[in-house]
Each structure stands twice: as structure tokens, then as C-alpha cells.
Amino acid sequence: MRKLSLLAAALCAAASFTTGASVASAAEGAFTPTFDFHGYFRSGVGVSKDGAEASWSKTYLGRLGNEDDTYGELEFGSTVYKLNDVSFYLDAMVSMVTDGSNDDENTNGTDASTGNGDANFGLRQFNLQIKGLIPGQKDAVVWAGKRYYQRGDIHVIDTKYINISGAGAGVEYLKMGPGALSLAWIRADSQNVDYRYDDGYDEDSYYAEQNAAKSTTNINFLDARYAGSYWNGGWLEFISTVAIPQDPDTVTEGGPNGPNGSAVDVSPSAVYDNGTSFMGTIVLSQDMFGGYNKTVVQYANNGLAHNMVDMGGGWYDSWNDADSASGFRIMNTGEIPVTDDFRFTHALTYGYASDIGATVDDEDLISAVARVTYQTTQYSRIMAELGAFSQTVNYTNGTDWEVAGQKYTLALAFAPDKEILSRPELRIYASYITSDGDTDVSNSLGQAVYDNNFNFGVQAEAWW
Known part of the structure; x- marks a missing residue:
């Protein structure tokens, strides 16, 4: 019920924007508050040769015909005050995700297959943006709150190559020379760290005995x-991101200071x-040529280095020993x-990282995804997507782990325009997914479905 209340709270807040704004602007008597409604969703139904639809490594192989969830975002915003170049904008967003297996997908923990609720709701954005507040900088925005912060997206592989999002504050689009400067301070913790993957559990510690205590590393x-x-x-952007961790002295489980009411220091082992x-x-x-091309070059070290080989956008690793790690990534995309x-x-992606774990020497990743679209009528089109990747981990003991995969998808889609990213879109698809090396294709429940699978399904996707 608590998670559901987040959605209700956001809806009520959005509805109150207009009421509150009328008070703020009454003194001016000339401004009518705006109301914006944005969103995103994907949902559908599919089947594989083993029952449940298989989805595997879509950030490496491509997302077309390789998704098995229902996901949605609802965003509400309002310019509650505006006078000349100064405006105050309120923004709120909630999200939900489910496996799409039932009619009533709630948060009551009724999904027997996972032991958890069918649907997960989240508060994704709630912030205030003030534009034109800085003299001589009418396009600059001062903001505070929780938000998606200038994320960089490659849609065809559902990957954010830069995603430093969370609660924070900052100023963006300060005009300086030919470009604009943006500065932000954002909090995004490593939460529920309950296992050191390199070392395993310490059987003598309270942390291991309880098997429920969690540690959180505060990341600014x-x-x-x-x-x-x-x-x-042309467009050129330079981004510098620094993650500063602060380990807590204690973790809590069952109460403010642990189940017995006393402080429990387990963070060093967690x-x-x-x-x-x-x-x-x-x-x-x-x-x-009427389209675009984009190249992304990145370097990262320590707790951020793993992002270079796992399609991450900036999350900090507190689970592995990576205090001397480093890596780089090159990505190219276009239409x-x-x-x-x-x-x-x-x-196209190539990534490399070294020392991202106590037992890891180095790791590399190469991925290639291509999609072609042929417009058959004003609203219908045929799409084909091919994807392949190879990933190798070399360990300090001289062994290695390798995995590779391929995906072949053919789809008939209906959309209002010819652009590949024209939405809404309804698609009927068939996919063949296969893997090589030391892993098998698995569905969203982690059930092995051998080393190849065939998907057939219907999916809708939209943003507005």
C-alpha cells in the first residue's frame, strides 16, 4: 500500500499544481499556469518454445523482440509562475514495472514464483526548476529535487551511457562562450550491499549470521x-563526473540500531x-544525410570502471574490490x-576494464546491433534487427570466462511516421536468440531455456 500511495501522491501533487499556481500568480494577474502530461510505456504478450518469453542481454543484442516486461512512466509538470523571463516549473514522475503475467499485478506479494509483489512502483522525479533567475542568463535553470539528469540514451539497445540521476541540486545551461555549462550535485547510494562477491560471507560475523543486514554506501x-x-x-559535449563515497559506521536491520536495539558495525565486512x-x-x-551519427568516448576508474564493460551509465560498485580499477569505452550510433x-x-560498442574485482585481471566487451526499416504503406513497415556480442573475463589465476550471443528479429510494425523512433508503435515480431560459451539464454525468472530460443509476440511502445 505504501508503494501505491506514491502514485496517488504524485497524482494529487500534479492536480494541485494549478490550484497552488493560481495563488502564486494572482498578484501578477496575467499568467495562466500550464499543465504538462508526459509518459512512456511498453507492454505486450509473447511466447517462446519453453513457455515464458525469453529476454536476454538486450543491451548487447538489441531490444526489438527481446523484451518481456510491462514498464511505464507517468510524468506531470506545471509552470506555476512566469513573469518576463523568470519561470518556476514543478515536475513529478512515477514509474512501474511488472512481468506482465497477470491481470491484477499489485504490490501485495502475491507472485508465488518470486515471493514478491507483481508490480514495483517508484518515485522517479520530484523537483523544482527555476529558469531565468540568474541575471543575464535567461536560459539558465536553477533546480533542486529528485530528477533524471541530462541522461544520454541509445534507444536501440536501451542503454544510458551517462545516467547520474537521483536527488540533488544544480544549475544548468549557463551560457559561456560558444557552449553552456551545467553543474550538479546528486546523491545516488549503493544500497542493500549484503555480499562481497570477491570474498563471500564471513561466517564469524553478525553480518553473515543474520543474512539480512544490509549496508549502504552514501555516494555523492x-x-x-x-x-x-x-x-x-555538429554537437560536442564534455562531461566530468566524480563519485565520492562515504561508508556508514553501522547498518540497520529490524530497528534503528539493529534487531536487538544496539549499533552493529558490519560495514567493513559488507x-x-x-x-x-x-x-x-x-x-x-x-x-x-538527413540523419545523424553520434560517437561516445569514456574513461572511468575505481568504483565507476565496471560501467565500461556492463553498459552502465554511472552507478558505483561497492560489491567488488575495485580500488585500482580502470577502463574505457567507445560507442557509435546513428540513423x-x-x-x-x-x-x-x-x-556499436567496445569496452575494456582491468582490476574490477579481486579475482579479475581484465574484461572486454564488443557488441554490434543493426536495425533496418522498410516503409510499406503510410502506417506500416517491416523491420529486421541483427545483434551480436562477445564478452571475455580473464581471471588472476589464469582461467577465463567467455560468452557470446546472437539475435535475429523480424517484425511488422505500425506507427504514424517513417522515422525509426516514431511512436506510438505496435509491432508483431519473431526472434531467434542463441548463445555460445559459458552461459545459456534465460528468461526473466532466471530459468534456463537451453542455448537457443525462439520468441513470438506482440508489443506496443509509446512516449508522449
Whole structure:
């Protein structure tokens, strides 16, 4: 019920925007508050040869015909005050995710297959944005609260290459020279750290005996960005992100100081101190041939280095010994209209990281995804997507772990426009997913479905 109340609270807050705003603007008597409603969803039904639809490594193989969930976001916003160049904007968003297996998917813990509630609700954004407050900077925004912060997205593989989001504060779009500067302080903790993957449980500690105590590493992110268009059709962005961890002295379980009411110091055995970590990002985009091309180059160290080989966008690793880790990643994506009816998009990734665990020497990842679309009528189109990846982990004891996979998808889709990202879209698809190496394709419940699988399904996706 508590999670459901988040949705109710957000809806009530959104509804109150107009009421509250009328008071704020009454003195001016000239401004009518706006109301914005945005959202995203994907949902559908599918089947594989083993029953439940298989979804595996979509950030490596591509997402078309490789998703098995229902996910949605509802966002409500309002400009509650505006006078000349100064405006106050309130923003709220809730999200939900479920496996889509039942009609009544609630939060009561009725899903016997997982022991948890069918649906998970989350408060994703709740913030205030003040535009034009800084003299001489009418486009600059001062903000505070919880928000998605300038995320970088590659949609075809459902990957955010930069995603420093959470509760925070900052100022963005300060005009300086040919570009604009953005500065932010954001909190995004490593939560519920209950296992050190490199070492296992310490059987003599309270932490291991209880098997329920959790530790949280407080992570403060300091993020600086400078971006601008320096030539016709081009865009260049520089991002510097520093993660500063602060380990708590105690963890709590069952009460404010543990089940027996006393402070329990278990954080040294629960989390690794990977120290202050850095991630640098350069993004180069260029319009070309009626489409675009984007290249992303990144470097990261310590607790952020793993992002270079797991398609992460900036989360901090407190589970593995990575205080001397480093890595880099190069990504390229784009969309090209070959003809008026034929379009091509792709996503290429190469990542490398070393010392991201006590037993890991180095790890590399290569991934390639391509999607072609042919418009058959005004609203219908045929799509084909091919994806492949290979990942290798070399361990300090001389052994290695390798995995590779391929995906082949054919789909008939219906959308209001020719662009590949035109939405809403309804698609009927068939996918074949196969793996090689030391792992098997699994469905969302983690059940093995051998080393190949065939999906057939219908899915809708939209944003507005």
C-alpha cells in the first residue's frame, strides 16, 4: 500500500499544481499556469518454445523482440509562475514495472514464483526548476529535487551511457562562450550491499549470521558538463563526473540500531572502499544525410570502471574490490535514411576494464546491433534487427570466462511516421536468440531455456 500511495501522491501533487499556481500568480494577474502530461510505456504478450518469453542481454543484442516486461512512466509538470523571463516549473514522475503475467499485478506479494509483489512502483522525479533567475542568463535553470539528469540514451539497445540521476541540486545551461555549462550535485547510494562477491560471507560475523543486514554506501556525485554546437549540424559535449563515497559506521536491520536495539558495525565486512572515482565522457554528434551519427568516448576508474564493460551509465560498485580499477569505452550510433522508405540504424560498442574485482585481471566487451526499416504503406513497415556480442573475463589465476550471443528479429510494425523512433508503435515480431560459451539464454525468472530460443509476440511502445 505504501508503494501505491506514491502514485496517488504524485497524482494529487500534479492536480494541485494549478490550484497552488493560481495563488502564486494572482498578484501578477496575467499568467495562466500550464499543465504538462508526459509518459512512456511498453507492454505486450509473447511466447517462446519453453513457455515464458525469453529476454536476454538486450543491451548487447538489441531490444526489438527481446523484451518481456510491462514498464511505464507517468510524468506531470506545471509552470506555476512566469513573469518576463523568470519561470518556476514543478515536475513529478512515477514509474512501474511488472512481468506482465497477470491481470491484477499489485504490490501485495502475491507472485508465488518470486515471493514478491507483481508490480514495483517508484518515485522517479520530484523537483523544482527555476529558469531565468540568474541575471543575464535567461536560459539558465536553477533546480533542486529528485530528477533524471541530462541522461544520454541509445534507444536501440536501451542503454544510458551517462545516467547520474537521483536527488540533488544544480544549475544548468549557463551560457559561456560558444557552449553552456551545467553543474550538479546528486546523491545516488549503493544500497542493500549484503555480499562481497570477491570474498563471500564471513561466517564469524553478525553480518553473515543474520543474512539480512544490509549496508549502504552514501555516494555523492559531482557532475560538470560543457556542451555546444561549434559548427553547422555538429554537437560536442564534455562531461566530468566524480563519485565520492562515504561508508556508514553501522547498518540497520529490524530497528534503528539493529534487531536487538544496539549499533552493529558490519560495514567493513559488507562493502568495499573503492574510494573517490572518476568518469570522463566526450560526446560528438553530427547531422548527416538527413540523419545523424553520434560517437561516445569514456574513461572511468575505481568504483565507476565496471560501467565500461556492463553498459552502465554511472552507478558505483561497492560489491567488488575495485580500488585500482580502470577502463574505457567507445560507442557509435546513428540513423541514416538510405531512401525515402528505407532507413538504417546501428549501435556499436567496445569496452575494456582491468582490476574490477579481486579475482579479475581484465574484461572486454564488443557488441554490434543493426536495425533496418522498410516503409510499406503510410502506417506500416517491416523491420529486421541483427545483434551480436562477445564478452571475455580473464581471471588472476589464469582461467577465463567467455560468452557470446546472437539475435535475429523480424517484425511488422505500425506507427504514424517513417522515422525509426516514431511512436506510438505496435509491432508483431519473431526472434531467434542463441548463445555460445559459458552461459545459456534465460528468461526473466532466471530459468534456463537451453542455448537457443525462439520468441513470438506482440508489443506496443509509446512516449508522449
